[in-house]
Amino acid sequence: MGTGERNQEAHVSEGSTGATSTAAAGATSRGASGATSRGAAAAAPRTLAESLRARSDASLAALLRIRPDLLNPVPSDLTQLATRAGTRASVVRALERLDTFALQTAQVLAVAPEPAPYEAVRALLVGDDGDAAVEAALPGALAALREQALVWGGDDRLRLVRTARELLAPSPHHPSPTGLGPTVAEATAGMSPGRVQEILQAAGLPATHDPVSAVTALTSLFTDRARMAELLDSAPSEALTVLDRLVWGPPYGEVSADPPPPVRWLRDHGLLLPASARTVVLPREVALHLRAGRAHRTTEPVPPAVAPLREYRPQVVDAAAAGQAFTALTTVEDLLAEWNEGGPAVLRAGGLSVRDLKRTATALDTSEQTAAFWLELAYAAGLLASDGEADERYAPTPEYDAWLELPPAERWARLAMAWLAATRTAGLVGEQDAKGRTLSALGPDLDRSPAPEVRHRVLTLLTTLPEATSAEPGSLLARLRWEHPARSGPDDLRPRLAQWTLSEAELLGVTGRGALTTHGRTLLAPATGAAEREALGLLAAKALAPHLPEPVDHVLLQADLTAVAPGPLRRPLAAMLGVLADIESKGGATVYRFTAGSVRRALDAGQTAADLQAFLTEHSRTPVPQPLSYLIDDVARRHGHLRVGAASAYVRCDDEAMLGEILADKRSQPLRLRRLAPTVLATTAEPAALLDGLRSMGYAPAAESAEGDVLITRADARRTPRRAAPAPVPDGPPRPDETLLDAAVRAIRAGDTAATVVRKDQPSAAAGAPGALPRTSSAETLATVQAAAMTGSAVWIGYVNAEGAASQRVIAPVRVEGGFVTGYDHTADEVRTYPLHRITGVAELPDPA
CATH class of the missing domain: 3.30.70 (Alpha-Beta Plaits)
Known part of the structure; x- marks a missing residue:
């Protein structure tokens, strides 16, 4: 079906064969003030556009909020909005947002007669046995479909949007999820009248005079439960076995030129109808009888519950997560410290090479997949980027230095907020794209738009469990599949995104032992702007801070040339100790080892033996061991001799x-x-x-320098130019805010006023096609707008702007002078001034009833 045919759904009334609706069809009269009269809203809508016209402003705003693609650009009126809501791309996107039961309801509407009464839809969902849960959930599902403009009409005449019906209705090349086949009328469309009469005779029905009545008689037989039961009782048992194989779909089967007797009996009696020379199909009416009236084998009106796995004390969960949050901070710091003087080179195609990823994983003492996660996290937070030089390399950004100065809890909040909003997907690193190319860490092809939504939803589902309770992963995935069944399939990334979310949240400290933490719950509060998100981060940092270990200002020196840091060190102490000693091991306490090389490194940085002795004496809770003093003095004595x-x-x-x-x-x-x-x-x-x-x-x-002075060597920190964090790739158009929604609804209403208003006949105007601009002489235009300004009434004008674009507008003139008319433009919803020479014509509006 072409675009022109789809547009008929927005324009054409029931029973019309193609003529577009006139301005008066279903239109509501607009007064001089531009307010909408809802007098016609009580009548049943004949088109989707009329259904939208009868909605309240709040309902239109809800539609635009759920389907933001309809706003780009803002429709000029409700007819254009209805047309856009019926386009294939928009309908597909809307169907993907439906949950399982709403989608099953839409599938039932696609196989039900059009228009379908509420009772017919209910019967197809509950079948002969009934289902209280389905009956209770059906009104909500229909309301959701109506809200998204996928279904329109009253409960006695429910209509599925035509494009949605095409997508969901069964066809030979696109089977329906219900497993149903075509109706008897559809299956016999190309059958000869004689063959139809033979089927009637075999089924024991009287002959008819035309194929239409014959198909009607056959359909009546298949929908009559009592007569169908008698017919099936007379069928061979092998024929019933054939029907059992086809009843739940697919409804098509291949037959030979000489089918076996059971198949021949079914074909002769119309229970199987030919779809092609070698294919037969089970008619929809027969399948529904065999299914006891149900369109689906299993209906799912209620979402599956997320099952608890294990319950902990909240203090245990928060403490475990805080330990992991601290590990996350130290890991990111170690990573960027490793690349402080310039990191690995950027591949020509972008990203990090496999060899460099392995080296990074070895340096961080972790797996390559986990190392890729930390790299992507630092990149998403804006702490890491490429330097943009000819010999392009990765390096920390200036934002990293500012991040280091923040308190630990706030540093963690920055990382967590960046992770929640990022579309970068570290779990894909190492896999291949559609062209067989390996996806590399920090590469250009790792953005997946659904990632932020899945992360938020997984963590939100954890909030439905009792506090400090972990979730059973299988039940969590089942719930996500129920919420987005249209996307389910072998290529659906959402289940994997959910699994990665659970593991990454644990690594980052958003969850502890699989349960959502107190600070993790804080991150999930709704926030619309950057300021609100920053405030949420501060609240989460405040909740986490009491659980993080306090930095210490001392170490414990040992006689074996080691120093033990009993906790995280304050930054100046950690920086100096990192130069003077090498880290030997990490854990609850960090062990540093002093060597001749590490002491020489400190001396190269400009320290003296006396400086080092004083530093250790100040920051050690134990006396400086004699072996360490001897080591410092010995290296200092030899240092600089050459x-x-x-x-x-x-x-x-x-x-x-x-x-x-x-x-x-x-x-x-x-x-x-x-x-x-x-x-x-x-x-x-x-x-x-x-x-x-x-x-x-x-x-x-x-x-030494050219002057003979000793050169002090310090590692030069390499920084990229100032770079912004990578922007997430949105999944479709961004969700509009309330200000935009309010302005859009007012603009659409005003445009609809101009498009549907009833205008007085103008004897002087040239006859033109419906919807054409009014044509009046300059004198008539001037006289009409002057009269409207004096009486305070509204007029309909045709206007051509400086670019030559023509439009129709409803204005209420307030002043006419100097060749310009100033008035309130109901279409634009603001006061505007128009040159009179650009007005093609003017027409008076009828007096309000």
Whole structure:
């Protein structure tokens, strides 16, 4: 069906064969004030447009809120809104939002006669045995379908939108989810009249004079329970077995040129009708009789409950989640500290290479899939990005430095809010796309629009359980399938998104032991703007803060050259200790180990032995062990004894014997050193290579400047230019706010006023086609608008703007001067000024009744 045919659903009254509705058809008269008269609303609507016209403003706003794609752009009137609501793309999107029972109700309407009374729909859902739960849920399902403009009409004449009927009705190439086939009338449409009469005779029915009455008689037989029972009682048992195979679908079966006797009996009696030369079909009326009147094998009027798995004390859940939240913070910090001086290169196609992902996972001591999650989380939070250079690499952003200055709870809230809103899906890393390409971490193809909705819904379902109770995953997935059955299938990502949500929420500390936490519940409160979302994050941080460990300002020095941090260290202490020692292990307490290399690193950063001794004495709850003091003094004594500069590079030392020792060492041969003076060695190697070579030989050289001063070497932090966090990819048009909805409804109502208003006949106007712009002379136009300004009445005008676009408007003139008319434009719902020379004509509106 083409667009023009679909438009008829919005324009054409019942019984019309194609003429568009006139302005007076079902129209309500608009007064001079532009207020809508609902006098015609009591009459049964004949089109979807009339049904929408009878709705209240609140109901129209609800429709636009549920189906925001109808707002892009704002329809000019209700007829255009109805037409747009019947387009295939919009209907498919609306069907995907239906729950299982609402979709089953729509499927029943697609196989029921059109229009269908409420009782017929109820009978197809409950069958002969009845179902109290279905009968109780049916009014709500129909109300939901009406609200989304998928169904219109009163309970005595329910109509499914034509496009939805085409999508849900059974056909040979598109079986119905109900498993029903075509009706007798549809199946016999191409059958010869003689063959139809033969079926009537075999079924024991009298012959008729025309095929239409013959089909009617056959349909009457198949819908008569008593006569159908008698007919089936006379059927061979093997024929009943054939019917049992087809009754719940698919209703089509292949037959040979010489079918067996049971199939031949069914075909002769019309219980199987030919669909093609080798295919037969079970008529819908026969299937419904065999099903006891039910369209579905199983109806699901009530959503499956989310089953509890295990109940904990709330304090246990919050404490476990807080520990995991702290681990999340340290993991993100370790990740970005690892890339502080510049991370891995960006692939040409975008993203991180498999090798670099493995290295990152090894550095974080975790799996590659979990490492991909932390990378995507930091990226979504705006803490990590590519630097945009020619040799493009990943590096922390300036936002990372600001994030580090926040309290731990607020840092966690930033990560959690970014995770909830992100469309980036780390679970897809390592899989292949439709073209067989591997999806890489931080790559361009990881956005999945349903991800935020699924995350919110999974966590919201956890709130339906008692506090501190975990959910049985299978029941959670069953509930999600019930809520969105149209998307279910082998390619549906939603079940996997739900499973990833549960694992990621646990990693992040939103849940603890599978149960939603107090701070996790806070994150789920509705928020519309950035300010409200930031406020929610602060509330969640406030709820989490008491459960996070307090940073400590001391360590415990051990005699084995280690230091134990009994908790998270304050940032200055952690930064200095990270230079002076190497992290040996993490857990409830972090163990640092002091080595000659780590002490030299601190000395290279400009510290002295006295500075290091004073630092350890200040921050240790135990005395500085003698071995550690000896290690610091020994490395400091040797540090800088050798000096390296650029010659390309040279080594100078006041101890000639030491330089001789270096030249005699075989390990120095790759450096190609040669003596220039008793206290100077030179090489063609770079100073950095010379420094590394001497250090590998056990010496502690220091780099010096051209002036002979010792160079203090600190790791240079690499930052990207300021970058915004990646914007989530929306799943369709964004949900409109109340201000936009109110303005859109007023604009649609005003446009509908101009399109449907009844106008007085203008004898002087040239006769034109319906809907054409009015045509009057300049003198008549001026006289009419001046009279309307004096009487305060409204007029209908045709107007052509500067771009040549023509439109019809209803205005109430208040002033006419200088070749312009100023008045209240009911179509635009505001006061406007129009040049008189652009008004093609004017017509008076009828006096209100």
